[in-house]
Amino acid sequence: MIPTVTNPLGITDPRLRQLDYITKASGNTVIDTGFTFSGNVLKYDVTMDLNGVAYGSIIGNWNGSTRDMYILIRELNCIRVHVALSAPGTDYYLSPGSFHRVQVTADNTAKACTVDIDGVAAGYTFSGSCVSGMPLTVDFFQWKMKSYRILQDGVIVRDLIPVTDMQGRECVYDTVKRKFYQI
Numbered sequence: 296m297i298p299t300v301t302n303p304l305g306i307t308d309p310r311l312r313q314l315d316y317i318t319k320a321s322g323n324t325v326i327d328t329g330f331t332f333s334g335n336v337l338k339y340d341v342t343m344d345l346n347g348v349a350y351g352s353i354i355g356n357w358n359g360s361t362r363d364m365y366i367l368i369r370e371l372n373c374i375r376v377h378v379a380l381s382a383p384g385t386d387y388y389l390s391p392g393s394f395h396r397v398q399v400t401a402d403n404t405a406k407a408c409t410v411d412i413d414g415v416a417a418g419y420t421f422s423g424s425c426v427s428g429m430p431l432t433v434d435f436f437q438w439k440m441k442s443y444r445i446l447q448d449g450v451i452v453r454d455l456i457p458v459t460d461m462q463g464r465e466c467v468y469d470t471v472k473r474k475f476y477q478i
Contacts, residue, residue, distance in 0.1 A: 310461045316344070316394070317457030317465055317478065318439040324478040326433045326467065328455075334448040338400040342441035345372055345389055366399060376410050387412055394441055433467075440467075 366374050372391045376399050387410065389395045398411040410417050433443060433455065445453040454470040467476040 310459070310463060311468075312459050314457040314459065314465065316439045316441045317467060319478050326455075326476045326478070328433065328445065328453045328469070329472070330445060330447075330452050332447060335404055336400065336402045336446075336448050338398065338444075338446040339366060340396070340398045340442075340444040340446065341366070342394050342396045342443075344394045344439040345374070345391065366397060376408070385410065385417070387417075394439070443467075 366376055373386055373388050374397065375386050387397075389412070395413050396411075398409075400409045400411075401407075402409075433440075440455075440457060443453075443455040444451055451471060453472070455467045455476070456470065458466060458468045458475075460466050460468075460475050464477065467478060468474070469476070
């Protein structure tokens with residue numbers, strides 16, 4: 296049983312409840328956020344627990360081009376942050392069994408990527424540009440998510456939170472688009 300918290304969404308239907316986190320026990324689901332980055336600064340802000348997942352999920356965008364920007368669950372307790380194929384991906388190891396806030400910011404003008412994990416910052420530079428003109432996705436594959444935000448030039452464009460919907464199904468709700476995504 297996943298613990299629940301009070302509904303902060305301003306929706307009065309008592310069947311809608313925000314969950315502490317959401318996970319998918321088996322298989323995977325890809326959510327197309329419907330958002331295509333077209334600005335200068337892109338930021339992912341996700342609170343996650345890798346939950347023993349060894350590899351497979353991609354948060355962001357990947358299609359093998361020089362404009363990719365993603366967080367990849369690469370191996371047990373490890374994520375890889377990658378911005379543009381012209382820059383090498385960087386691995387970050389997370390403590391197992393707990394939630395971590397991972398913030399990745401790519402600035403197309405400065406050609407710089409900043410990675411902040413639980414308040415500890417690192418970074419690197421890249422050439423080219425990040426994800427301009429490509430849709431962003433979230434791939435759920437057994438990891439636990441508390442929250443996931445996408446910001447473009449400092450403005451929140453997607454704000455995904457785990458909830459139960461009006462039918463009592465666990466899903467993700469975007470507070471910006473006011474849309475449910477089933478996982």
